Amino acid sequence: MCRVPGPTLADIARAAEVSTATVSHALNGTGRIGEATRRRVRETATRLGYGAPGPPRSRTLGIAVTTFATAWNYTEIAYFSRAVTAATSAAHARGYALTTLPADRAADDSWHGLAVDGMLIMDSPRGDPMVRALRARGIPLVFDGVPGDPRPGDHWVDNDHDATTRAVLDHLAASGARRIALQSGNGDEHYARAVTAAYERWCGERGAAPLIVPFDAADTHGHAFDTLLGTRDTGARDRPDAVYAAYDPGGRQLLAAAARHGLRVPGDLRVVCASEDPAYATTAPPVTTVTLDPERTARAAVALLVGLIEDGGAAGPGPVVVPARLLVRASSGGGRGAHPAAGPST
Known part of the structure; x- marks a missing residue:
């Protein structure tokens, strides 16, 4: 990858109004300087586009999830x-180490000195500070999911969330559902926005009012569904008879809420959940799931990233699409089996 020479330490020192020695300490994490000064120098370096030009030196890739700038595992x-495990295997097969970084690192300034040849970034939101810092340094990036701030020349691997969401909703409608709700995230990641938009379009095409429940990972018992599923407020006629939960815990939350309200699954309520958890095959009843195939996504992303590092990348920029699959089980009232939920990869 060709990198344009950036500013010198002296340039950064002048802009930050410090000595070159202070700049060196700030960028290398050494010396006794105040945290505010260290942060100011690193922010100045990023703003000026400081980076270390030259070929890869560490044979190390990084991977991180930057959706939320908080500490979460x-x-x-x-x-x-599953994605991290597959990415590790794919990196090792190409002679690279893979460093898995904590989620809250996106909120600090450690990206300025991160010693990696390239980064795989998962669920990058708009305004991602880590992406800004790594772009400024000229570090090759590949995204799992559409980046929040895509640029010409970016590379990412993703599913067709519009096609997948429509396949789920069509499956539920074919099984007899007439009023389908969606549990979706309310964050800024592309996945939540894409699934919600696809659901709203599907409802609009059928003249149905969207019913959206915000996802809360801490809501173990599914109390967010109480108003939607309870007959006291909504009436049995207005109650949804199916819900698509777009996040992993949503299936269990729905089973708990249905039991609390005396609803049979799938007799009164059909349930589909996007999840890679195999335990959904043994719940009561087994829950129909959407698999986004994280292993295939991660392997494709690592292949792209190593290509960018070593030869600038043979593939053109833009998306690589990984097909999703619908694993039909008893909770959605359909026959068992695996069905494609999106088109072939491109």
Whole structure:
């Protein structure tokens, strides 16, 4: 990858109004300087486009989830756990180490000195500070999911969330559902926005009013569904007879809420959940799930990233689309089996 020479330490020192020694300490994490000064120098370096030109030196890739600038263990989520495992295997097969970074690192300034040859960034939101810092340094980036701030020349791997959402809703409608609700995230990641938009378009085409319940990972018992599923406020006629939960815990939340309101699944309420958790095959009843195939996504992303590092990338920029699959089980009232939920990869 060709990199344009950036500013010198002296340029950064002048802009930050410090000595070159202070700049060196700030960028390398050494010396006894105040945290405010260290942060100011690093922010100045990023703004000026400071980076270390030259070929890869560490043979190390990084991977991180930057959706939320808070400390949370994304490896406890089945999708991310499986993606990290597959990415590690794919990196090792190409002679690279893979460093898995904490989620809250996106909120600090450690990206300025991160020693990686390239980064795989998962669920990058708009205004991602880590992406800004790594772009300024000329570090090759590949995204799992459409980046929040895409630029010409960016590379990412994703599913066709519009086609997948429509396949789920069509499946539920074919099984007899007439009033379908969506549980979706209210964050800024592309996935939540894409699924919600596809659901709203599908409803609009059928003259149906959208019913959207915000996802809350801490809502173990599914109390967010109480108003929607309870007959006291909505009336049985207005109550939805199916819900698509777009996040992993949503299926269990729905089973808990249905039991609390005396609703049979799938007799009174059909349930589909996007999840990579195999335990959904043994719940009562087994829950129909959408798999986004994180292993295939991660392997494709690592292949793209190594290509960018070593030869500038043979593939053109833009998306690589990984097909999703619908694993039909008893909770959605359809026959068992696996069905494609989107078109072939491109």
